[in-house]
Amino acid sequence: MSEAATAIGAGATAAGLAPAISIRGVTQRFGAVGAAQGVLALDDISLDIAPGEFVCLLGPSGCGKxxxxxxxxGLFKPTSGEVTVAGKRVDGAPRPDEIAFVFQESTLFPWYTIIENFRIALKFQGVPKSERDDLAMDALKAVGMGGFARHYPTQLSVGMRQRVNMARGICVRTNILLMDEPFAALDEQSRMVLGEDLSTLLAKTGKTIVFVTHSLAEAVFLSDRIVVMTARPGRVKTIVNVNERHPRAPDFMLEPRFGEMRNELFALLRDEIRRAMALQRDADGGGA
Amino acid sequence: MTGAFAQRSIQIAFLGVVGGAWWLLTSSHAVSPLFLPPPEAVYTAVSRLVVAAPFWSAVGVTLATIAKAYGIAVVAGVFAGWLVTRSKFWTEVFEPIIAGLFTIPITLFFPMFILFFGIGAGSKVAYGAVYGFFPIALNTIAGLGRADERYLRAARSMGASSLETFRHVLLPSAFPVLVTGLRVGFFICFASVLGGEALSSIAGVGRNIALAAELMDSARMYAWIVVVICFAVSLNFVMTSIENRATASEAARR
Amino acid sequence: MSMIDAPREIIMGMPRARAVSLTRWAIILAAAAALEIYGRFFADPAFIRPVSAIVGAWFNPVMSDERIFWALSMAVFEIAVAYALSIVFGAAIGISIGVSNFARASFLPIVLLLYAIPQVTLMPLFILIFGLGAAGKIAFGFTHGIFPIIVNVVAGMRDINPLHRSAIASMGGARADLLRHVIAPNMAPAFFTGLRLSMTLTMLGVILAELYVSTGGIGYFTRLYAENFNPAPLFALIGTLALIAVLFNSLVRVAERRLTPGARAPAKLGLSGAKSK
Known part of the structure; x- marks a missing residue:
């Protein structure tokens, strides 16, 4: 229980570093204010994320994570509030020099081979042509996929594809990696193996990571801090610290405190999930 | 393997039955040679037709008309499709208009083309171009509009410029649909020009078929039909296999 | 997520869908207005007449001349008959071909080969064989309309989800139940696609034949008006046929909307999905 900290930004201030990502009063509203169809998705979120920190956003479906x-x-501009990354304000424009994305499903372009996909990503980033292949092969080898460079994405299994997708996010050499449920399409076992690989890789690169997930075990296993969010409108309900060094071994999952934290998260989330379901039901019932 | 063999045999047998029935019906004089001339008469007519100069001049007129009509249809169709998809709003406004017009047989308006452009090749060029425009424009709209939101977002997050996004995301996702539109547009152009020539014209392949029918020269009419069908079917086969290769390589990657 | 990703948009102070359809109608009306102004003040009356003159010509002579009315009725009759024949024979042939993988692999290539023939080249032949009356036009409409039905019925019959097949079997359903509850609903969307395409092509075939036969029917009048540079009744006649085409297409669409299983109510995702049944 002592891990639960309600003070926002405890991790960053405790470490005494300038935050890598600073979120101040971010509010997101869809539709006009007061309109029947308007939705308040995020309500006054403030959060600091330290360099090299692994932060999970956890919450019920539709909470705005x-x-x-x-x-x-920078893919969306918030209704109000601001986000600062590496001292510069993000103003609804992507910052490919600082931030890389890994999306829920593989966003490898199906019309290019794996290596071409990496080249394109590096080209978009402005990496000189001569360096692209080396960077790409390094990243592929790092995830054990060096032999598949000339394959098309669909020739790989879902798990392999997501592994490559992850590698693409890592190879672009940004300080920050944003991951939107990257393992959602995988089965439980592959998830755990990939999560372990991710933990190992990250211990080496020292990237700052923000990770969205539905999985409680995944959140505990990977994160330094878990931000638990409320159902719509999304607010920070509480923050749970996980004091365990990276890289994490599967043994960590067997420790009693792993289970305790998982249960604690479930208790925190259960009410929110019920509330989210009720919201959904009302919207469906009245919406027709 | 044996299944494929049996299927092939059935297909060949079908062609054999059709050919045999043709021969049997005509040699037994069960049908008038006016409606169905015997195969050998058609064969002689074909061999006489293709060595004569008027054949090649008619083919030349028709091919030139198709080329002009198709050229206009491609340029106008792709440009209109690209223009409309610049914004989602205009796509939603125009797509149903174009699709709706295309469900009306454009042939209805053929007399207007004759009125405006006369009985010469001009009316057939315009008619073929208008008819071919629709599938090309619709497929361009569908192709450019079908780019997966996920890929567009990924490209944006990686810092792709709008030109890079068009080159690496929009165009590759549009390609198979675009190719289909170009193929369908071509055959609609082709059929429209031939049909227009048969309906009202002074020269060309379509006119020659209609003329042979008016003169009740059945063998000659069948000869023309055989030539056109062979040309169209083999062209369709070539274009479809090119297209299949394009889409199959995409399907394999999907 | 999907709900907040797709907010209701407001354009020009109204919901998006209404703004779109208003703009569409505005463009169509603007085109008609442009034609009216151009036809009234600028155009050579031998080629283009204003909309008002075309509407006038619709009342007289198109609707008042019995011969034109008769020709239009005949065209409607021919389309209806050719379409009905296409559906009946197309569905019968399609089901026989689609019933097994072997039959499909054997006969579908033959159908596709015939479908690829530019039928317009056969038009003089049809008229030669069937004569100048309705029979040739119906036959030509029928050979246009049947192919999309066959091809789509065959396409709809394949790719039955094997899970649905086993579900019927596990619930003790007979072969008839499989046909009634799995194959037919599974086939419906493709079948209606075929019906829509077939309607357009049937009309194309009938109209082509009508225009080709210039000694009677619609072809006689279009030729008469075009050769005499009398555009108002020509436009009115063509416009009437276009409206008939739109009407026929709408009938097919209404039938599709009524009869496609699962398409009547918009699909609802989420927890309350079950209650929309």
Missing amino acids: STLLNIIG
């Missing part, structure tokens, strides 16, 4: 991730990445 993906929206928040898109706002941090």
Whole structure:
């Protein structure tokens, strides 16, 4: 229980570093204010994320965690509030020099081979042509996929594809990696193996990571801090700290405190999930 | 393997039965040679037709008309499709208009083309171009509009410029649909020009078929039909296999 | 997520869908107005007449001349008969071909080969064989309309989800139940696609033949008006046929909307999905 900390930004201030990502009063509303169809998705979110920190956003469906991730990445401009990354304000424009995205499903372009996909990503980033192949092969080898460079994405299994997708996010050499349920399409076992790989890789690269997930075990296993969000409108309900060094081994899952934290998260989330379901039901019932 | 063999045999047998029935019906004089001339008469007519100069001049007129009509249809169709998809709003406004017009047989308006452009090749060029425009424009709209939101977002997050996004995301996702539109547009152009020539014209392949029918020269009419069908079917086969290769390589990657 | 990703948009102070359809109608009306102004003040009356003159010509002579009315009725009759024949024979042939993988692999290539023939080249032949009356026009409409039905029935019959097949079997359903509850609903969307395409092509075939035969029917009048540079009744006649085409297409669409299983109510995702049944 002592891990639960309600003070926002405890991790960053405790470490005494300038935050890598600073979120101040971010509010996102869809539709006009007061309109019947308007939805308040995020309500006054403030959060600091330290360099090298692994933060999970956890919450019921529709709580706006993906929206928040898109706002941090500059794919969305929030209704109000601001996000600062590496000292510069993100103003609804992507910052490919600082931030890389890994999306829910593989976003490898199906009309290019794996290596071509990496080249394109690096080209978009402005990496000189001569360096692209080396960077790409390094990243592929790092996830054990070096032999598949000339394959098309559909020739790979879902798990392999997502592994490559992850590698693409890592190879672009940004300081920040935003991951939107990257393992959602995978089965439980592959998820755990990939999560373990991710933990190992990240311990090496020292990237700052914001990770959206539905899975409680995944959140505990990977994160330094878990931000638990409320059902719509999304607010920070509480923050749970996980004090365990990276890289994490599967043994961590067997420790009693792993289970305790998982149960604690479930208790925190259960009410929110019920509330989210009720909201959904009302919207469907009255919406027709 | 044996299944494929049996299927092939059935297909060949079908062609054999059709050919045999043709021969049997005509040699037994069960049908008038006016409606169905015997195969050998058609064969002689074909061999006489293709060595004569008027054949090649008619083919030349028709091919030139198709080329002009198709050229206009491609340029106008792709440009209109691209223009409309610049915004989602205009796509929603125009797509149903174009699709709705295309469900009306454009042939209805053929007399207007004759009125405006006369009985010469001009009316057939315009008619073929208008008819071919629709599938090309519709497929361009569908192709450019079908780019997966996920890929567009991924490209944006990686910092792709709008030109890079068009080159690496929009165009590759549009390609198979675009190719289909170009193929369908071509055959609609082709059929429209031939039909227009048969309906009202002074020269060309379509006119020659209609003329042979008016003169009740059945063998000659069948000869023309055989030539056109062979040309169209083999062209269709070539274009479809090119297109299948394009779409199959995409399907394999999907 | 999907709900907040797709907010109701407001354009020009109204919901998006209404703004779109208003703009569409505005464009169509603007085109008619442009034609009216151009036809009234600028155009050569031998080629283009204003909309008002075309409407006038619709009342007289198109609707008042019995011969034109008769020709239009005949065209409607021919389309209806050719379409009905296409559906009956197309569905019968399609089901026989689609019933097994072997039959499909054997006969579908033959159908596709015939479908690829530019039928317009056969038009003089049809008229030669069937004569100048309705029979040739119906036959030509029928050979246009049947192919999309066959091809789509065959396409609809394949790719039955094997899970649905086993579900019927596990619930003790007979072969008839499989046909009634799995194959037919599974086939419906493709079948209606075929019906729509077939309607357009049937009309194309009938109209082509009508225009080709210039000694009677619609072809006589279009030729008469075009050769005499009398555009108002020509436009009115063509416009009437276009309206008939739109009407026929709408009938097919209404039938599709009524009869496609699962398409009557918009699909609802989420927890309350079950209650929309």
